[in-house]
Amino acid sequence: MNGGSGKADTAWNGDRWWDGFLAVAPWALLLPAAALVLSQPSASGGGHAAVAGLTALTAAWMLLGYALPGQGGRPLLAGLHFAGLLALSSALMAHDPLFVMFTVALFFRAMVLPRQLVFAGVAATAIALYTAVMGFPGTDADKPFLEHLFVYVGVIAIQTVAVGGGLALAARTAEQHRERRLTVARLEAALEENAGLHAQLLTQAREAGVLDERQRMAREIHDTLAQGLTGIVTQIQAAQRVWETPEAARPHVDRALGLARESLTEARRSVQALRPGQLAESQLPEALGELTRRWGEENGVRPDLDVTGERVALSPAIEVALFRVAQEALTNVARHAGASRVGVTLSYSGDVVLLDVRDDGRGITGHNQHGFGLRSMSQRIRGIGGTVEIESREGEGTAVSATVPAIAVEAA
Incomplete structure (x- = not known):
């Protein structure tokens, strides 16, 4: 100049x-x-x-x-x-x-x-x-x-x-x-003028980056520590009910200890922005299988997992988002639904992938309609170009449906 x-x-x-x-x-x-x-x-x-x-x-x-x-x-x-x-x-x-x-x-x-x-x-x-x-x-x-x-x-x-x-x-x-x-x-x-605008945009981008990172950490804390602590509390309460019988209380204590270790590991992975442990060495269908198995052991209701369509190795961001949606939906079922049947469906349908989590519980009511978990699911899926729909009627259960683009690993 x-x-x-x-x-x-x-x-x-x-x-x-x-x-x-x-x-x-x-x-x-x-x-x-x-x-x-x-x-x-x-x-x-x-x-x-x-x-x-x-x-x-x-x-x-x-x-x-x-x-x-x-x-x-x-x-x-x-x-x-x-x-x-x-x-x-x-x-x-x-x-x-x-x-x-x-x-x-x-x-x-x-x-x-x-x-x-x-x-x-x-x-x-x-x-x-x-x-x-x-x-x-x-x-x-x-x-x-x-x-x-x-x-x-x-x-x-x-x-x-x-x-x-x-x-x-x-x-x-x-x-x-x-x-x-x-x-x-x-x-x-x-x-x-452009220099001033550039500086302003840099400031806004910096602030947006800080906000995004805060939201990411809030979602990760909710999806790892909060859910892990909820499981630990549930298992300890179960152990307290049969405390007089050590043989019956011990499995609950062991599961609580296992959940604590897993939560600590997941917290470290979240801080480092790594994929969840279930996805570290497997693809989404296998990770969902492990998630539903453990959830069934902890809650006494084994979800039915159904995978349809030709499987595609999806990009890590999409697999993580769908896994977290399934994890959050199952956590909500355990905490609020009181369901006797739960179904998880993963459908590979051409250009899109659909994830459905359905239960026959009491439905979403009151303050549960606007919880952080539901907002977190929507933010995650919108961040990868997808949509989330939640259908719920009191006494008739809840259906959480996420639709995302089927972006393969190579394309990503």
Whole structure:
């Protein structure tokens, strides 16, 4: 960005220098010429007085031109001012040829005219200049008329085309410079704005990342520690009921100990964002089989697991999400449903995979309708482009259905 600013500053300084030159050149040629003419002896005092008066009038006319607003956008006003300067310079050249130098400055002065008047201004200046230097064709008895006319017209034409074309090209280049400067300024402003937006987006992304990680950890804690602790409490309560009979209490204590160890392992895996242990060395159908087996042992109701369709090795994210949905649904059945029959169905159906967990329990009622577990299931499945539907009627059981895209491991 600094490089762009340096180029823009250079172009701006160049424009200032050229504008300054256009403003100073007429004065640098008018005043010295007038001083030289007035310093020379004159046949009559009236000649010097006329030169001084014309010089003062020309200076005042130039100052008036600087004071008039917006000449470049007013062709008539700019043309009248230039015509006045040309008339005054012609009058000065009539008094002394030294003022030819001031008339040369009008070529540069024509550059400030509107584009459609540049060639007219250059042509008028060339006619006035070469008429004063050569004389009008036919006024010099020593030169043949045709020769004088040819030289007069040729010089004026060449001068007009050369100087006028150069001034037009310079004006066009200056305009392009101004447009480039404006474009660079706009680009720099856009870059600064984009830098601000980029910083804002980074902040938002960082905050979103923190929020996502918090939600992930909340889901993992719910799906591992909370469910594991629920199972442990259930087994210890069962052991307490038969505490007087060690042989009957021991299996419950052993299962509670096993659940505690598994929960600790799963908690460590969750912190490291690893897959659940059941999916570490097997695919989803086998993991669901192990999940339903253990759940049946802990709750006394063995779920019916049914896998249909042609099995596909799904991406880890999809398998983890479906496994956690099944885990959460079964936990809810154990805690709230009081069901006597539970069914888990995994269906591979072309482009999608469907998971259904159904029970014949009491259904979802009251505060259970808006629990964290249900929200966690929906968030997980939405995160992989799927949907979750929950159907429940009081006394008629609950059905949890998750549909996700069948993205294979290779595609993932």
